[in-house]
Amino acid sequence: MNLGIDLGTSRIVIYEPRAGVLVDEPAVVAVDRASGRLVACGAEAEEMLGRTPASIIAARPVQKGVIADYELAEKLLRYYLHRVCMNKITKPCVAVSVAEQVTEVEQRAFIEAVVSAGARRVTLVPETVAAAIGADMDVSLPRGQMIVNIGGGTVDASVLSLKGEAVCASVRGAGMAMDEAIMRYMRTTHGLLISELMAERLKIGLASAVPCEDERTMYAAGRDTLTGLPRKQLVTAQEISESLSDTLLSITDMVRQVLEITPPELSGDIMENGVCLTGGAARMPGLPDLMRRITGISAYVAENPAQCVAIGAGRALQYASSFSAVYDLGNFSYRLSDTVTN
Numbered sequence: 444m445n446l447g448i449d450l451g452t453s454r455i456v457i458y459e460p461r462a463g464v465l466v467d468e469p470a471v472v473a474v475d476r477a478s479g480r481l482v483a484c485g486a487e488a489e490e491m492l493g494r495t496p497a498s499i500i501a502a503r504p505v506q507k508g509v510i511a512d513y514e515l516a517e518k519l520l521r522y523y524l525h526r527v528c529m530n531k532i533t534k535p536c537v538a539v540s541v542a543e544q545v546t547e548v549e550q551r552a553f554i555e556a557v558v559s560a561g562a563r564r565v566t567l568v569p570e571t572v573a574a575a576i577g578a579d580m581d582v583s584l585p586r587g588q589m590i591v592n593i594g595g596g597t598v599d600a601s602v603l604s605l606k607g608e609a610v611c612a613s614v615r616g617a618g619m620a621m622d623e624a625i626m627r628y629m630r631t632t633h634g635l636l637i638s639e640l641m642a643e644r645l646k647i648g649l650a651s652a653v654p655c656e657d658e659r660t661m662y663a664a665g666r667d668t669l670t671g672l673p674r675k676q677l678v679t680a681q682e683i684s685e686s687l688s689d690t691l692l693s694i695t696d697m698v699r700q701v702l703e704i705t706p707p708e709l710s711g712d713i714m715e716n717g718v719c720l721t722g723g724a725a726r727m728p729g730l731p732d733l734m735r736r737i738t739g740i741s742a743y744v745a746e747n748p749a750q751c752v753a754i755g756a757g758r759a760l761q762y763a764s765s766f767s768a769v770y771d772l773g774n775f776s777y778r779l780s781d782t783v784t785n
Contacts, residue, residue: 444528444531444533444535444536445459445460445535445536445537445757445760445761446458446459446524446527446535446536446538446562446757447459447460447537447538447568447573447753447754447755447757447759447760448520448537448538448539448540448557448753448756449539449540449570449573449750449752449753449756450470450505450516450519450520450539450540450553451505451508451594451595452470452505452507452508452594452595452596452597452618452619453469453470453503453594453596453618453619454467454468454469454595454723455467455469455470455485455519455520455523456749456750456752456753457524457527457753458750458753458754458756458757459527460757460758460761464750464753464754465527466526466527467750468484468485468486468523469485469486469488469489470503470505470519471484471485471488471489471491471492471501471503472484472488472501472502472503472504472515472518473487473488473491473495473500473501474499474500474515474518475498475499475500476497476498476499476500477498479514481518482499483501484518484519484522484523488501489501489640492639492640493638493639493640502515504516504518505596506596507596507615507616507619508541508542508545508596508613508615509542509545509549509552510549510552510553510556513552513555513556516552516556517556517559517560520556520557520560520561521559521560521561524537524560524561524562525561528561533563534561534562534563535561535562535563536562536563536564536565536566536760537557537562537564537565537760538567538568538756538757538759538760539553539554539557539565539566539567539568540567540568540569540570540573540574540753540755540756541553541567541568541569541570542569542570542594542597542599542613542615543569543570543571543599543608543611543612543613544611544612544613550567553565553567554567566759568755568756568759568760569608569611570592570594570599571590571592571599571600571601571603571608571611572601572603572607572608572755573752573753573755573756573759574590574592574599574719574721574722574745574751574752574755575588575590575601575603575719575755576754576755576756576758576759577721577745577747577750577751577752577753577754577755577756577758578590578719578721578745578746578748578751578755579745579746580603582603582604582605582606583605584604584605585604585605586604586709586716587602587603587604587609587705587706587708587709587710587711587712587713587716588602588603588604588712588713588716589601589602589603589701589702589705589713589716589717589718589719589740590603590718590720591694591698591718591719591720591721591725591742592722592725592751592752593617593618593694593721593722593723593724593725593730594617594618594722594723594724594752595618595619595723595724596615596616596617596618596619597613597614597615597616598613598614598616598617598694598697599612599613600612600613600697600698600701601701602701602709602713604709604712609705609706609709610701610704610705610706610709612697612701614693614694614697616690616693617694617724618646618722618724621646621650621690621724622639622642622643622646624686624687624689624690625637625642625645625646625683625686626639627686628682628683628686629642629663629665629676629678630668633663633676633678634667634668634669635663635667635668635674635676636665636666636667637663637664637665638665641663641664641665644661645661645663645678645683646683646687646727648661649661649678649679649680649682649684650683650684650687650727650728651680651683651684651727651729652684652687652691652727652728652729652730652732652733653684653732653733653736654681654684655680655684655728655729657680657681658679658680659680660677660678660679660680661677662675662676662677662678663675663676663677663678691730691733695733695734695737695738698718698734698738699737699738702738713740714740717740717741717742717743718734718738718740718742718743719742719743719744719745720742720743720744720745720748721744721745721748721752722748722749722751722752723749725744725745726744726748730744731743731744
């Protein structure tokens with residue numbers, strides 16, 4: 444059984460080439476503080492964020508594209524791998540997507556967490572390569588194709604050609620950084636402290652990448668910074684879009700920097716083909732228009748952008764030996780722990 448896993452900051456997606464997407468859940472784990480026993484995973488655990496008693500911990504094991512809590516990440520992976528492979532005799536071969544420019548130590552954490560959770564063999568695939576394959580782009584062609592993956596923890600931009608990355612760059616802070624920007628705006632402008640989940644609801648319901656005459660409004664519930672009492676505040680779409688302007692500017696600046704160092708021949712190909720946007724945050728209204736205004740190049744959102752990375756990782760596993768950007772266990776200079784090598 445071959446599986447592609449996108450273990451991201453906000454969601455975990457597991458794809459099997461023959462069965463399709465098997466898991467698409469929030470990457471949140473809730474455990475008992477005293478015993479370490481798993482209490483909940485996925486959407487059920489996400490509802491517990493900020494609402495747990497002292498005896499329970501609810502957290503995201505992955506932060507800004509890297510594993511921040513190894514034990515929680517292992518519990519999350521073990522839970523979903525067991526659910527997916529419950530009726531299988533052999534352990535699965537797994538391809539895991541990783542952000543661009545991560546260190547060997549960070550890559551090692553992904554490998555050991557997946558193997559400890561029950562995988563037989565692990566391969567790491569760069570997120571942009573996986574996203575391009577999942578978006579049905581033919582990365583084997585000798586043509587420049589640009590892809591920008593806007594996930595929960597990182598924004599990765601790459602120019603691909605001949606199954607490899609010609610130019611790539613990464614910025615830590617994407618969808619979650621947008622939530623934090625909304626939380627800061629509500630605190631400084633309205634004197635209201637809101638939760639991460641409330642900020643995400645405002646982003647999904649009201650955010651737009653370009654200014655628009657939008658009269659949509661939502662109520663944000665939180666705690667007043669002066670009185671300390673619960674309060675609701677009416678928020679407009681224009682306010683949310685204004686709060687995200689700096690975060691979106693950092694994303695477009697990174698894309699421009701990649702284009703500035705791209706070889707001329709590949710630049711001509713990108714001008715013809717456009718920029719492909721993937722990742723959950725790519726679904727924000729107006730984002731392709733913003734990219735076109737800043738770079739002068741057309742942009743489009745891939746089909747199923749939030750699942751492209753997992754789909755591409757699962758497909759890449761079938762051709763791992765032919766991809767120069769795919770790293771197997773033998774490619775690393777460090778010695779793996781006994782739990783992996785055994």
